Amino acid sequence: MEVILEALNVSFEYADGTKALKDVSVKIEKGKKIAVLGPNGAGKTTLFLHFNGILRPKSGKVLYKGRELSYNRKEVIKLRKNVGIVFQNPDVQLFFATVYQEISFGPMNLGYEEKVVKKKVEEVMEKLHISYLKDKPTHFLSYGQKKIVSIADILVMEPEVIILDEPTAYLDAEHTEELIKLLDSLKEEGKTIVVSTHDVDFAYLWADYIYVMKDGKIIKEGTPYEIFTGDSKGERLKKPLILEVYEILKDKNIIHKEEVPRNVEELKKAIREN
Structure with a gap:
């Protein structure tokens, strides 16, 4: 097991006294799909901001590839290139007039030559099927399009870890399905994907491993099956629809197969x- 990111007994308190994280320990394995479940105010976003070096623990440690962050400028810049965050609200992430300008900012800021930047941006836009948006003003984009452009902002930097804060929030079923396909394709490329979500159905069908947060603490962790069948410690969660249907059909002897879908x-x- 290779751990690429780790929070070790991390606690954090905001200036107004809000204790957002309380002795949180999380291990993110390289190449895995990790979901962090929890209600608003659970501490999910605060944890993510620690993984990207935006916030610094009041106590505890954050490690990248086994090495504790020192928070000097050079190290933080390197971390943010390799650990990219896509925020829940794309409007806080999009700053530039057109889609091309928006996506090209990151690699331009790293000092790549213009022709290299152009190639990188075009490849990412083609991958995400948004080449047709190249010259469109970002403020004219739909919410779903803004989400995809926000992801392109991160992908063009070629990070090892991609963190998405509530990626399915306010997306319709079609866009959610497209997003899941994209995340799966990134995993196949060797990327490590971490998402926060309220959506138990999405977490159950998608994740390799799940952490559950509440009131700034990790209250439960395990595989999707362990999390939603009560086989690990912590509070029981609402069961995903697939699991509920399976258990009903099994109780009625319509399904005999023990392998849980x-x-x-x-x-x-x-x-x-059957």
Whole structure:
């Protein structure tokens, strides 16, 4: 197991006295898809801002590739290149007039030659199917388009870890499905993906491992099955719809297969093979 990011007994308090993190320990394995579940105010965003070096712990440590962050300027710049955050609200991330200018800012700021920047931006836009938005003003984009451009901002920097704060918030079913496909493709490329979410259905079908936060603490962690069947310590959560349907069908002897489905296709297969 190679741990790429780690919070070790991290506590953090804001200037107004809000204790946002309380002795939080989290390990992010390289190449994994990690979901962090929890209500508003649980501390998810604050934790993410520590992983990117934006915030510094009041106590505890943040480690990148096994090395504790020292928070000098050079190290923080390197960290933010390799650990990119896509914020929940894309309007706080988009600053430039056009989509091309927006996506090109990061690599330009790192000093790449213009032709290299152009190549990188065009490759990312093509990958995300947004080349047609190249010259469109960012303030004319739809919410879903802004989300994708925000992701492009990060991908063009070629980070090892991509952190997304509530990526499915306010997205319709179609855009959510497209986002899941994108995240899966990034994982196949070897990226480490970390997301925060309220959506138990998304977390269950997508994540390799889940952390559950409440009141600034980690109250539960484990595989999706462990989290939602009560096989790990902590509070029980609302069950994902797939799991609820599976258990109903199993109780009625419509399904006999013991392997628990993670998505609709696996549920259909279990029914057909009964």
